[in-house]
Amino acid sequence: MTEFFQGLGEFWEALRAPAAPLLRYALAAGLIASLTFGIVGGYVVTRRISYIAAAIAHSIFAGIGAAVFLERKFDLAWCTPLLGSIVAAILSALLIGWVSLRVREREDTVISAIWATGMAAGVLFLYFAPGPAVNAESFIFGDILITSRADLAVTALLGAIVLVTNVFFYHRLVGVCFDEEFVRLRGVNAGFLYLLLLCLIGLSVVLLVRLTGIILAIALLVLPAASAARLGRRLWSIMIIATGLSMLYSVAGLAFSYPTQTPTGPVVVLFAAAGYALALARKKAGR
Amino acid sequence: MSAPVVSFTGVTFRYGLTRVLDGVTFDIAPGDSTCVIGPNGGGKTTLLRLILGLVEPRAGTIRVFGEPPDQACRLVGYVPQAIRYDPLFPVNARDIVLMGRLDRLRFGFFTRECREAAMEALAEVGLADRATTPFSDLSGGQRQRVLIARALATGAKLLLLDEPTANIDLTVEAQFLDSLDRLREKITIVLVTHDIDLISRLGDTVLCVNHKVHRHAVGDLKGDLLREIYSGELRLEHDRKTRHQHGDHSSCAHD
Numbered sequence A: 001m002t003e004f005f006q007g008l009g010e011f012w013e014a015l016r017a018p019a020a021p022l023l024r025y026a027l028a029a030g031l032i033a034s035l036t037f038g039i040v041g042g043y044v045v046t047r048r049i050s051y052i053a054a055a056i057a058h059s060i061f062a063g064i065g066a067a068v069f070l071e072r073k074f075d076l077a078w079c080t081p082l083l084g085s086i087v088a089a090i091l092s093a094l095l096i097g098w099v100s101l102r103v104r105e106r107e108d109t110v111i112s113a114i115w116a117t118g119m120a121a122g123v124l125f126l127y128f129a130p131g132p133a134v135n136a137e138s139f140i141f142g143d144i145l146i147t148s149r150a151d152l153a154v155t156a157l158l159g160a161i162v163l164v165t166n167v168f169f170y171h172r173l174v175g176v177c178f179d180e181e182f183v184r185l186r187g188v189n190a191g192f193l194y195l196l197l198l199c200l201i202g203l204s205v206v207l208l209v210r211l212t213g214i215i216l217a218i219a220l221l222v223l224p225a226a227s228a229a230r231l232g233r234r235l236w237s238i239m240i241i242a243t244g245l246s247m248l249y250s251v252a253g254l255a256f257s258y259p260t261q262t263p264t265g266p267v268v269v270l271f272a273a274a275g276y277a278l279a280l281a282r283k284k285a286g287r
Numbered sequence B: 001m002s003a004p005v006v007s008f009t010g011v012t013f014r015y016g017l018t019r020v021l022d023g024v025t026f027d028i029a030p031g032d033s034t035c036v037i038g039p040n041g042g043g044k045t046t047l048l049r050l051i052l053g054l055v056e057p058r059a060g061t062i063r064v065f066g067e068p069p070d071q072a073c074r075l076v077g078y079v080p081q082a083i084r085y086d087p088l089f090p091v092n093a094r095d096i097v098l099m100g101r102l103d104r105l106r107f108g109f110f111t112r113e114c115r116e117a118a119m120e121a122l123a124e125v126g127l128a129d130r131a132t133t134p135f136s137d138l139s140g141g142q143r144q145r146v147l148i149a150r151a152l153a154t155g156a157k158l159l160l161l162d163e164p165t166a167n168i169d170l171t172v173e174a175q176f177l178d179s180l181d182r183l184r185e186k187i188t189i190v191l192v193t194h195d196i197d198l199i200s201r202l203g204d205t206v207l208c209v210n211h212k213v214h215r216h217a218v219g220d221l222k223g224d225l226l227r228e229i230y231s232g233e234l235r236l237e238h239d240r241k242t243r244h245q246h247g248d249h250s251s252c253a254h255d
Helices: A002-016 A022-047 A050-073 A081-102 A105-129 A137-141 A148-187 A192-231 A235-260 A262-287 B044-052 B069-075 B093-104 B114-122 B140-153 B170-183 B196-202 B223-230 B240-245
Strands: B006-014 B018-028 B031-038 B059-064 B078-079 B156-163 B190-191 B207-210 B213-215
Touching: A002 A192, A002 A235, A022 A050, A022 A148, A022 A192, A022 A235, A022 B223, A050 A081, A050 A105, A050 A137, A081 A105, A137 A192, A148 A235, A148 B078, A148 B093, A192 A235, A192 A262, A192 B006, A192 B156, A192 B196, A235 A262, A235 B006, A235 B156, A262 B059, B006 B044, B018 B044, B018 B059, B018 B114, B018 B213, B031 B044, B031 B196, B044 B059, B044 B078, B044 B156, B059 B069, B069 B078, B078 B140, B093 B140, B093 B170, B114 B140, B114 B170, B140 B156, B170 B196, B190 B196
Parallel strands: B031 B190, B031 B207, B078 B156, B156 B190
Antiparallel strands: B006 B018, B006 B059, B207 B213
16 A cells, blocks of 8 residues: 555655656546547446447457558558547448437447548558568557657547537537437438537547547446536536546546556546446435 | 318328328318327328428328428427437426427527527416426426427417327326316317327317228217228327226327
8 A cells, every 4th residue: 555655745846746747638638528528428428339439449450550551561651540440430430420310220230330440541551561570559548658749739639629519519519419310300411410519529439439449438438428428417517527536536546557557548447437336326325 | 151270182101012001081170189099100290290291202292281291381289208308318398398499599599589488388288387397397297288388389270280188197198188178279280190089088080090081070089980990000108097087097098
């Protein structure tokens, strides 16, 4: 126990060390991304489309693999895994949305196909990428401690896009989540709004993959919002509570994983799961 | 004579090879309260969806306020059954009613006029004091009335209701019917129902839909006539209050 608290002290010192900014970048990335997770997680939980978010997360692996392959094969320095993951997330979001709007009865099949195909394509792209073998573990399990200044800038940019879009489209997105048909009858383009929502989910998942990896991404999108849904009575309040919880879990995860030298992503997810269990218990006790 | 609110001329509709409506012709006059009855699968809900422009006919012409349905849909308020919504969705009554003004947002926000219209609509259905109550805390009848308020907030001139009393208990049904009673003086109402009490209380006209449409005055609606038209297929909820008082809780009875 004493060692743990000593480690916390080291964590605090490391945060303040001017020569080692990585931990600060990681913490800032976690806090900024939390805003995105809180907002988008609110929609995902209330619209009950976490399976779509999971499919998008897994499809990102294809984008990462393709970016690494193209970068090495054709020497395209600008073709980064982050860019690949953004492109893959948006494409799979649009494809799932199109299928959902046009051929609803095949939605689950297509989502499963995108889920599996994304992983398979990613593995093959990385296998055929020239040069030394690629360590896929950081993509699958995430590693927030390798966040660079550029990553932080991209995180802030994506967070700003999600925030501004949410402010401008909030009422319409709530309408679509509650009753898509009614929104369409009011002459509002409900199809566009649904695709927009899925693209926001895609962008959030890109940030999540950075923090927790592909496999655990969905947990941090769903668990804080699901906990918040047990505390808040309106969607905007759920988003605010979920953002706060995500920030708390990110800080706690980093603070715990740094001294114990455990992987940050899984620790953050376990904190989120514990928070959800507490929210469930609180609700039951309140009845 | 004023132009009809809804006009069907020779309308045919099929789902694949399944015939739903076959050469249907009828008009609904302004201010009329029209009850749509008929056996399951007879085409009642399809009739509403055609008026709303959610589906297109294979043949024939539909006009709503003199325009094709997809162009008139802003003048039409649609009230589906409340049971189809997620009761845990985190919105309050006013949030839902404001959805009726989603086409009038300014820079993504509701204007003061929108908020006032929402409160007026809630007052119209007797729920002004429940504006901030979460949807999950409302009773079935209150939820149904919130959905009516949402339709009214659109500024609709025609209200379509799909089985509005199907999932509300008798204790709140009276309040719900009072709300509809007030509205029928101001707006044209078309409601799909199996509830014969509702028909006798609110209906001016009855459309009997079973692939074809027969139009009758409410006073002409007798069991013999229904049996003649539908060969005994028609099922109506009959005098629910009486059966409730006698402890019979079955939801339907053959007329």
